[in-house]
Amino acid sequence: MRRCPFVTSFDPGFRETLGDLIAWRRDVRRFRADPVDDAVLRQCLDLACLSPSVGNSQPWRFVRVTDPDRRAAVVDNFERCNGSAAETYDSERREAYNRLKLAGLREAPIHLVVFCDEATECGYGLGRATMPEMLRYSVVTAVHTFWLAARAHGIGVGWVSIIEPDGVTRLLDVPPTWRLVAYLCVGYPVEEHEDPELVRHGWQERDRAATGLLER
Numbered sequence: 001m002r003r004c005p006f007v008t009s010f011d012p013g014f015r016e017t018l019g020d021l022i023a024w025r026r027d028v029r030r031f032r033a034d035p036v037d038d039a040v041l042r043q044c045l046d047l048a049c050l051s052p053s054v055g056n057s058q059p060w061r062f063v064r065v066t067d068p069d070r071r072a073a074v075v076d077n078f079e080r081c082n083g084s085a086a087e088t089y090d091s092e093r094r095e096a097y098n099r100l101k102l103a104g105l106r107e108a109p110i111h112l113v114v115f116c117d118e119a120t121e122c123g124y125g126l127g128r129a130t131m132p133e134m135l136r137y138s139v140v141t142a143v144h145t146f147w148l149a150a151r152a153h154g155i156g157v158g159w160v161s162i163i164e165p166d167g168v169t170r171l172l173d174v175p176p177t178w179r180l181v182a183y184l185c186v187g188y189p190v191e192e193h194e195d196p197e198l199v200r201h202g203w204q205e206r207d208r209a210a211t212g213l214l215e216r
Helices: 012-023 038-048 068-086 091-099 134-152 165-172
Strands: 060-065 110-117 156-160 178-187
Touching: 012 134, 038 060, 038 134, 060 068, 060 134, 068 091, 068 165, 110 134, 110 165, 134 156, 134 178, 165 178
Parallel strands: none
Antiparallel strands: 060 110, 110 178, 156 178
């Protein structure tokens, strides 16, 4: 991976492009069947591994799910959980929920699972004695960095949270100290939208309170 020379600032053009990248990072549920080049995927993962982590613990662990039976089992898990989630809403909201496409598990060429190794000795526990959850937060930073790197290559990412983490973890036969943080669908999107899909389909508008800044 190319290393940039040491810089202390970036020019306005770079900052504008970075803003565009962040704005166009959308949760993708509709994927084309085109394969993603392994070298490009590796580049995105390499950038993800440069993410900040508590105590330099680097607890992220990536698993690519290629086995058809395992992928099918994950789809079944999602559909069961999705059906249960729909039942938690009243009739009108349930109808709206059922109209949403909430995962691209069947279409996405790549299933990428990101785990947190909670037994890692890297970092010697620095920074997590009072907040052990910082390990998982560190993994989230890696997920977001991967997401932006993929978007820079025109690749879409969808984060599937409507699954049973323990069941999927057992299905993938990973070490018992690994905790599932993100199940990602990865591939080239069918369509491009700057606005979130849930806004576009009337589920939830942007919350102005989320952009506020309190002072104390």
